[in-house]
Structures are given as structure tokens and as C-alpha cells.
Amino acid sequence: MAMQVDYSLYLVTDSTEAILGKRNLVDVVELAILGGVTIVQYRDKTSDTGTLIKTAKALHAKCKAHNVPLVINDRIDVAQAIDCEGVHLGQDDTPISTARKILGLTKIIGATVSSIEEARIAVELGADYLGIGTLYATNTKKNTKEIIGVNGIRRILRYLDESGEKARGTKTVCIGGVNGSNAQRIMHQLYAPSPTKREPKTIDGVAVVSAIIAPSDPRAAASDLKSLVTTPPPFARHALSPSSIATSTSPLLTALKAVHQEHPISHNMTNLVVQNFAANVALCIGASPIMSNNGLEAPDLAKLGGGLVINMGTATPDALKNHRQAIQAYNAVGSPVILDPVGAGATSARKDALQFLMESGYFDLIKGNESEILAVARASGLRINLEARQQRGVDSGTSSLTPSQKASLVQHIALRERTVVLLTGATDILSNGHTTLAISNGHAFLGMITGSGCTVGTTLSAYLAANREGKFEAALAGLCHYEIAAEDAAKREDVKGPGTFVPAFLDELYKGRMDVVEDRGEEWVKRV
Template sequence: MAIDYSLYLVTGRTQIPEGMDYLYSLEEALTGGVTVVQIREKETETNEFLEIALASKQLCDKFNVPLLINDRIDIALAVGAHGVHLGQTDMPIEVARKLLPEGSIIGISVNSVLEARDAVKRGADYIGVGAVYGTKTKALTNPLVGVTGVGPILDVLVDTNVKAVAIGGIKESNLLRVLHGSTSVLGRTLDGVAVVSDIMASEDPQTKSKALRQILDSYKLDIRPYAFSDTITAENLLDSAVDLMNALLEQNPLVHQITNNVVATQSANITLALGASPLMATAPAEAADIAKIASACLINIGTLTPETREGMLRSGFECNKLRKPVVLDPVGVGASGFRQQTVHDLIELWQPSVIKGNAGELAAMVGSCEVLSKGVDSVGSGFRDPVTFVRNMARRQRCVIVLTGETDYISDGEVVVALANGDPLLGMITGSGCITGSCIAAYCGAATNGSKALVSPTTLVGAVTGVLALTVAAEVAARRKDVQGRGTFLPALIDKLSLLREETVRNAAKIKVYGPKASFDDEE
């Protein structure tokens, strides 16, 4: 039978609140929208397991939801279950297939690319990928896969009929991040998520299941958020950027910024010059309240401390809950283990809308040795094919990627936009990358105003507009007669940003658009 794996419940009777009956909990979960149930009873005697499985099967049949049994093929046969879920050390898939009725579903837990390949080769119907997060419901014998580790495993399933379910510590608070982050560079996404304690330990399993179901359904809006990419041209992108500049002036969005304290003042002034309002706050205790009133959040790790780290974790998480854009600027991420671990933890917890960095920073994030970094600066000539790099990183991270440099490359995972504006003086002032992040966050806040998608189609436009506005203003400021060098350039840049008009941007913009399959060497 065809199975909807989207909300996959793994039972755990020890998790049920005191005084609540197991079958009541299960029926409430099914009423709330669970689509498949796996009975897991690791410590239960056979007779009791059989009784539980029979009663569960009757309930699942009532809701027309398939029932799977963990490990025990004899129990599955006895109750007429739809299939089994196996571990790596359980009965081989080939043997289980011979014992079970034709058409039975067989799933297997995998923790690595090699195990996934083996599961496909042996004929599994689906794989359970995990553990994504740590969990108290099962002792872990393998390392955590993590959200960003799911994608390479999903790559194995491309051009197969094998389904994939993520499992391990998944709950309402992190589900959206799991769905967005668990995406292969080849476009393969999860077919579902397995949940244990968030439902089984709930005092209201039906409401909890409905909440999870709502997140799963809303994610469908984001599966291909860039459907308009194929029709983007330099001309209509410039039109959209100009429209957004005007929209920002009308909206005056509030932009929450946890940023490099070396440049906090100039970042605030740049934000004001654009027509937005800056709010520079780092305390974790404020994160939830600020997320409610801000239009966007910039998280810049330039001057990272343990306290600001907690503020970053909490702020991104709270913005995700409200589906507001979060811009991540991983300043100097390759400089220390603390920075690397922090960025890893940030994107494990929440979904960025935009990641902005120079070649060295983005290379460090993806583990590439093609470009090295020294502190906050890139070393070398950059990526040989920056177009393919940013497109693939955007697909993997499921967000917009901004690669800054002499030419800026911006991708949503489909098209890549190259912007060749700017002036050398922009790279000579402290924090030019940081203020680029402020511009991107401001325009993303205006672009996604009222959107229900975590990464909306207009996020790309927001990122392009932020970079374009700053780099065009830099060109104009550098030509001002009173600008003699970096010391006089910054005040002029702030002035010109505040006075930037449509005609100037249209005349100066140097935009090139690469299609979904184009590389750096291709001419569009």
C-alpha cells in the first residue's frame, strides 16, 4: 500500500503521562493527524507485546493508518501489520522479505551514507535517518547525524523509490528547521519525520499532533519557494529591487541586530540611512519579545562571547517561530573552533533565510579547501566557479547565499545573480561586510513583510537589493570631491545611502543573471 510517512509516530508507553491510558493517547494522536504508527516495545514480554499490537492494529485500521512493528517479525505476522522496522543488527532485509507477506513494508535505521547505500541495495522501502538530535527515549550507539548531516544521506536516494524519515529528538520546536535543513544538494527532501516523546509524553496528544501536522503542511509552501526563478532577468530583478527600496521607505522596518561591536554604531547608522530602524540587543531574555516586533534579524558572530552566543541561538529560534527572516553573517568562522562550533549550533537549531560571507568564510562553512581565510579575510583568488558554489550551497542550506567579493554572487539555489558594483574604498573600511549584512536584513524584512513562508520568493530580491544599494552608494560616495580616503569615505557613504534614488540605481546597476544550470564560464 502507498504510505504517507509525513507524521510517523513511534510509540513509547513509558513516556505517557501518569494516569493516561496508552490506547487513549494513541487514538488522540491518530485523530490529530498521525499518518503511520510504529509499535516499539523493547522490554515487553511476547504475550503483552502481542496484546498491545492487536489493540493498536484495531485503532489504526479505524483511521486507515498503516501499522509497523519494530524488530519483531513474529508479532507483525500475528497481528497482520503492514510491515516492520529493522535496526542495523536485526534480521537482514532479504530474510525478512521472505518471511513477510508480499507487499509488506520494510524500513531500516541508517546513520551514514554507507548504511543508506546498503539499505537501497538490499531493497528497503524506507530508511529512518538519525539520530538527528539527542534523545532520552533510546540509548544512542552511533554519533548524531545532525540536521545538516541528513542531506548527504538523502543524496543516495535520488532516482530510487526509497522513502526517508528523520528520527531522533524531533519535536514541535525544531520541526521546521529539520524540514528545511534536511535537504540534499540534488533536491531530495524528507518524506516525513518520526516523533516519539513530543506526542507520547503530551498531556494533549491530539493538539500536539495537530500542531506538528500544521507545521508539516505549511512547509509544503516552502518546498519550492523560488518557482519564479526561471523567469528572472536582470531587467525585472532591477525593477523589483527599485520597488523594494521604495517599500522599505514606506514601511520603516525594525531590524534586530546582534552584530560585531566594533561596527555596531556604523551598522545602526547605515540601517537608518536606508530608511529602516535598528535595534541593537544581545540579551537572550529579550529575544522572544523583540522577535514579535522586529521585521528581520541579523546575527553576526564578529565579536562572539558566550552570552551573545546564547542570544544568537534564542533570537534565530524565536524569529523562525514567527517566520521572520534571519540573516546569518559567519564572520571569521574559520578562525577558531569556538566560532565553528557556534555556527554549527546556530544552523542546527534554526533556519537562516540568508547566509552572507566572503569566500573564506563560506568555504569554511562547507569544509572546502579551495579558499582559505586569515582571520576575517579571504586568502587567494577565490572560487574557480563561484556560480556553481553559491548555487549548491543555497540548495544544501535551503536559503539564499550571498558570496561577497569584487563581484558579489547571490543565489536562491536556482538562479545566481552576479553584481559587479562597488568601489575599492568599501573594502578599506572596518566592517564593510558587517554593514552589508545590515542592508540585507533591512531589505529582507521589508521584502517578506506579511509572508508566511520561512524563505519566501522575495528573500532573493531582498538580498540583491541590500547588496546593490550599498555598492552603488559606495561608487557615488567615492566620487564625491571631499572624499580623500577611507576616513572621509564612510560619512559620505552614509550620506549617499540616505539620498539614493531610483534613477541612480538604474543607471549604475551591473547585474548578470545565470540560469539554473549555468556555470561561471557560461555566457547567458
Template structure:
């Protein structure tokens, strides 16, 4: 069973079986394709179909969603959800009461509630709703009984009220006329000072799409991009500890990067401190830049201390394929615990995947195509249960199900020692401050890092690597300050897309 707290609401598909929307296609095929594209939760809506037919379709849909690890909810018809054994239901204001739905479903099942006003939202939260569907945002042909159109500003008002009344933690999606052309705009305009949307709920944007998988990928990419400022703000607001176990060459640079984004750096290679530091709510970065027997022992001890405390650990297997010593160290670390993020270049990650790669120092020549890199990142993620970040001209990230590409950055980053290491520092702060979706956190950190480099490179005083470094730090700081002030113009530079990674046996 999918626990309510673990649900990803980024792209919430609400089905529609009417010929005007679905056409002559099979609903199960459309849902299957949408899940391949990146849909994160499915609501089966058929209020007026014959019960036996609805149950039969719901069973088929549940088989599909379970294969993809995504929850299936039934709209209104709680008895169907009980019979099928799916993950929960969604109820509207005119549907069955929450208390009765909970009595029928039992604990541990998801119950979402529609809310079109502050009063409806607060009452749903007080009753115990697991999430809210807020809207209708815009007029839509797929839902005729809309009481009112609230627009993005209405969504923002409801989000503000939720935060003000102690319900800031409840997940929220908006619904009604949301599509690929307005998703980023809707999410940005719906932001309140203390709460943001967790995702968008769509119907025809996917169900009526000629290619549901491509439509889902497009929507997911836009939702991830829209969440980038949430991650930036979370780091600045929480100031998480970034405990770096790294080499002397990059310690000063990494500390300055952490401070620029609002994190709190500590550079400590002494593992006896790790148990205490792990209690401070931050993350650990193990950067294998310098490998010694004593250093490896410290890495393992610190790694296990952070695992024991349930805190994130970022692993940077620097030069993993360069020497037998490093290959052995990688095996030792991978068997010592669970990493949250594994970050490396192509050669380093191929070494982790068991491919024999000759590295000259820490550098790696690229021999893989972009689709091959995506396959490598996803495969490693599934093997190690970590978000994998494969760095390069295009950065590729995967959590084993969703695979993203980030096209931000500048060639000057490759001309300075330690930029890869400091990206690990940035990612560590992000996953510590934004634990709900570590793939989004890592992608946001990667995009912010790349945009700052692009902005620094075009400054008039930058003539090369030496003048680039202080400008880069300034731009990281400027992004943080602008985001806190509500100035999101830099977001137009963010280039995040969902990749189509073909399944391979």
C-alpha cells in the first residue's frame, strides 16, 4: 500500500471516459502511456457508469498503476474503491461525507477532498483530508457543475488560509483548465508567502492528447521547473547544515558556495563528530577526492552515523575508475549503507555500474549518447535506491522512475577546480531542506547552479576562470535573494525536461 505521506502529487491524472475526450481509444491504454510519461497519481472518474463495468475497469487500472508504483483513487464511489482494494478515493463537496468515507475505507487509505473556497478547504482539513484538490481554476468543458471559477489568485488565497490556520503541511493540487500552456504560470501565480502547490490535476491535457506519454512528460517537466524556487526558498529559510568530507583543494570554495545559497557549511573529515552533526538536521557529502585507509574509515563511520539519524548522504565517487584503490573504496562505501544521491561524471558512474573504464585523474571523456546516459542513471538509481545525478554538458538525473535532463551551465565551470564538488554541496543542502521529493530537490539545485554560471559568464568584468569564480558566487547569492523577494525572472532561464527512457529488460 502507498502511504499517504509518500504520495507524489506532481502530475495528477483525472480520467474521463466520454467520447468527446477519450475518443475511441481504450482508457487503460491511455493511462498506461501517461504513467510511462510521468503521471504520479491517477483518479478514475466515472460517476454514472454501470457498477459492474466501473469495478471491472477499476481493477484493470489498478493492475496498471501498481506496476508503476503509483496510487489509484476512485472518484466518489467509495464502495468501488473498497471492492477493488485501491489506494483511496477523492470526494467532492456534494459527494459522500468524509467521515462515512473513512469508516468504509478504514485507516491508511487516501481520501482527497475538493475545495473551492477557504471555508471548504478548512473544513476538509479539520475532517482529516489527506490532500485537497483546489479549484476550479479556469473554465473547463470536462466538468459542468462548477460553482465558481477562482483563478490562480483564488488558489493563492486558499493556500494562505491553510498556512495561517496550521494546515500548511497538507498536500494540494489545483484543477480546472490546467494544461501544458499554463502550468508554470498557474503554479507561479498561485504561490502564497508560506505555502505552494504540490502539483496540478489535469484531464483533457493528457486523456485527449494524441500522445499521452509525451503530454505527461511535458507537464511533469513544467511542474518540476515550477518547483525550483520552492527548493531555493527552503534552503534559504532552513539554512541546513552541509557537512562536507572532502579534500583540502575545494573546501574553501565549497563553503563559500554553501553560504551563498543560504546553507550552513562545515568541513570536517573527522568521523567522531558525525553522530553529533547528523542530529542538526543537515546532510553529509562524501567526496572521494582524496582516498587513504584512514580517510575511508572516516567516510564509512560518518556515512553510517547519518544513515542511523535518517539524514541525507550525497556520494561523489571522484575518479572512481582511475585506480584499483578507488575502485575498491567505491565497493566498500556502496556496501556500507544507503546513499540519498549519487553524483558523478560518466566514467565514475559507469565504474559504479560495473563497466571497466579507464579514467585519467578525475576527468572522463564522454562516449555515451544522451539516451544511454539516461539508461545508466536510471539503472543505477534502481540498483542503489538513490537519486543519480550524471554530470556533463547536459546533466541527467533519475530516481529510477522519473528521469530528467537539466541543460543549464557554462563551459567555464569545467575550467575551475572543484565545481563538481561544490555542486554536490549545493545538492546536499537542497535534499536536506526539501525532503519531500529528492529528485526535484536535486534537479532544482542543479538548475540553480547552472543558471548562476550562465549569469556570471556574461558579466562584463568576467574575462576568464579567475574573474568567473567571484561572479559565480555573487550570482548564486543574487538568485537566493531575488527568489526570497518574489523576483522570479531568473526562472525563465531554467531548462528542465523529462526524458523518454525506453524500458529495457
């Protein structure tokens, strides 16, 4: 057995001018180790053997001084010559079994894998850890085999999780395009969720080249990354634990009061059609609307403690850039972000936009109608048996999923993305992956006015912002507030149709009558 290794921050070296510049590699690596790198791979594809051995020896001296293992990329002979801790082998390098024969059981052997089949073989042949990639496209290595993204890595983790003790015990790092802006989310979301198991396999660390070597201060870069990969992200503070909701309405009233007391900001980056209506809804429910589409001011706004709505309704390339900046700013301080993937299934540009946004950061809640949630499921890499029809527009359309299919879909996305998911419709489905509820409130008039889906997002952003300790309860409360107002508005004598419904709805939102939930018996919300 090889030694116990901390894989959390794995540095892969690069000696090219583009990344290392004119600096000395050994000095840069030493700074990186001082910053918190936990294992080093010496990777040099061009130097001759004499230089490789000389540099490896110098690197090993520094690594040993700090108790950090050193492995050599590809070259078993170099590893043997300096007697370092092991090797890292690509798919075209010496086979793992041969390396094991040469190096023995005490050395670390790592392998690059990009598919389940490669992972299976590497585990079988006795790799100690897998470098799984390529996560994201990177300038550092142009000839990577395949960009497999978060979903490709999740699939391999899931495979390892389910393939016996040896596979489960094999350590993993991901590689390709990891940097300070994505490391924390990657650590949080790279795991293998399964509805039946509580402790799925997680990734053990991130492997990086340019994010540590390229900066002028590798020590600071490593130290920043180290704290990002070893601390839970701010948005994960409140674990999505099984919820006790569904019988008592008092958490809903508490959530409503918190919104009224705090007047949280609801920052909407939304489409042109609903800006005005969303601002009015925010005001009526007791929130403070900011309708800013400029990503540059998001860091300042995020610090105000409100919630952000990313509404994909006007998903131009420029808008998406601003969305990414804002998501990352809110994620950095742990303020809630709601994704409303408007029309996500409708065009291929919107599918790409959804993928882009989901790779940009973490969402505390994802809400959408059936076709939008189906598009989210696809972006999340879930295999869906049902062939969803091409979406016609952004309206909710008629339903093609059965209630139990919907519930299972929503639960799986919630589990996989470690978030809360709301599928809106005549019956809404809300899940945090552990508890899934069907909620039958609302009124048909909501389907006849523009922005009724979008302003659910606005409402929930305020509820999540004012109720940081339980996003699931907060989401349920916000949804009830919204839909009960619609019901009460539709009942009014002055409401003759969708036109007169709108002002009445705003009035009822303003009343915020959560108390009437008590009178609905047990039918208003069901566990599914």
C-alpha cells in the first residue's frame, strides 16, 4: 500500500514560457507548497533526461522538506532515479501493471482517465488515484481527449461509488480549467448522489497547473485555492437536510414575517417583458427591488444581503456575461441565487445559455415549468427516458409527464445539484432532494398574464434572502404567499378576467395572507 496522501490541492507543473515565464520552476513550486499545495506532479514533456533528473531531484528536495509527495509524469525511470514517491501515467504511457511491477507496492501510481471504461481498468490494475478530466477546456493542454465537464466526472464518481470497495477507495482529483472562481463549487457539486445513499463518493481534490504556476505570486494563489477547496462554500452553509415541513404552517408564517421585517433586496437580472411587473411584485410582498442587469455592480449589490434572480428570458451573449459575474459575486458571499431558465428547451441557443449559466456558479433554487425543468435535467446530465417535445414558446404548454415522473425528476435534479428545485404548474413540485412536496394552490389566471412565472422567482429571492436558515421552507412559504394571493384575487368581485386580475393580485400580494393556509386542511400540500 502506498502512503496516505492528501490530494486536496494537487499541483501539476509546467515549464513552458507561456506559464512559467522566466522564473525558476523549483522556486515557484516551493512557493506553491508554502501556500498549501498537498502533492506535486512534475510534468515536463520537452526536456532531455538529464535535465529531467536534475530538476526532479531539486523538486524532490523541496517537497521532502515540506512533507509533500512528488510524482513524475510518465517517466518511471526518472522517478526511480531520484526515488520519489511515485508516477502519474496518461493513457498512452507505460501500463499501470508494468509500472507497479517496476515500482512496487509502496509507490503512488496515478492515472489519467476520462471515461468509465478507463476508470474501470485503472482501478483494476491498481491505480492509487485517478486524475479525471478534462473538466473544462484549457489553454494549458490543447490536445486533451475529451471535455467531460462536471457531469462526465459525476458519472465516473458514481461508477466508482457503485463498483466495490477497491473502486470506492480509489482517490480522485479533477483536472482542466480549475481556478479560484470555480474550485469551491466544483468541490461542492462533484459527488455521486444517489437517492438511496446518504454518503456518496466525493472528489478528493483539484489538480491545477496555470491557476497556481502562472500568477506572479504562486504562494498566494495556492493559499487562496487551498482555502477554497477545504472550506464549504458560503452557499452550502445550510445543509439541505431532510425537512420536517408539511404538517405545520408556523414555519411559513415565520418566513413571511422575516420578509416583512427585513425588506430584503430582490435583485432581478430579468427579461425586458417583466421588469416593471417584477419590481411591483417585489414591492408588494415587502421586498426592495433592484432591476440591474449590469454584472459590474453585482459585487456591491451582493454585499447588501439580498437575493438574485437570474432570468434567462433575454439570454444574449452580453447578458450571459453579466449573469456570470453576478452569480459569482453572490456565490462568493453566500447570498441566494435563483435560476429561472425561461424557455430553456426552446432553442439551441437557450440550451447553450443554460449550460453556460449552470457552469458559472451555484444556484440556491432552480424554478421552471415542465419543459424548462426537463432542459435543466439534461444540462445536469440526467438521463431522461421521456422524449420531451420541442417547446413551442415560453408558455407552460400542456403536460407530458405524470405526477410521479415529475416528482422523481425534480427530486433527482435537487439531489444532483445540491439545491432546491421547483417545477411550477397546476400542481407545483418542490424538492430539496430529500423531501418532495406537491402543492396545489394558485389560479388559472396566473397562466394568462405575462411574468407570472418570472415573478415567482422574484418572490422566492426575497424569501430565501430573509430566511437563510432554511431555503426549502422559505421557498414553500414564498410559493404559498404568491399563489394564495392569486386565489384570493381571482375570487374578488371586481375581477372579471386576466386584465382586472393583475391589480387585484398585486393588492393581495401586499396583504400577504399566509394565515389562510391553516384553513386548507391537509390537502394543500402533500409529500410525494
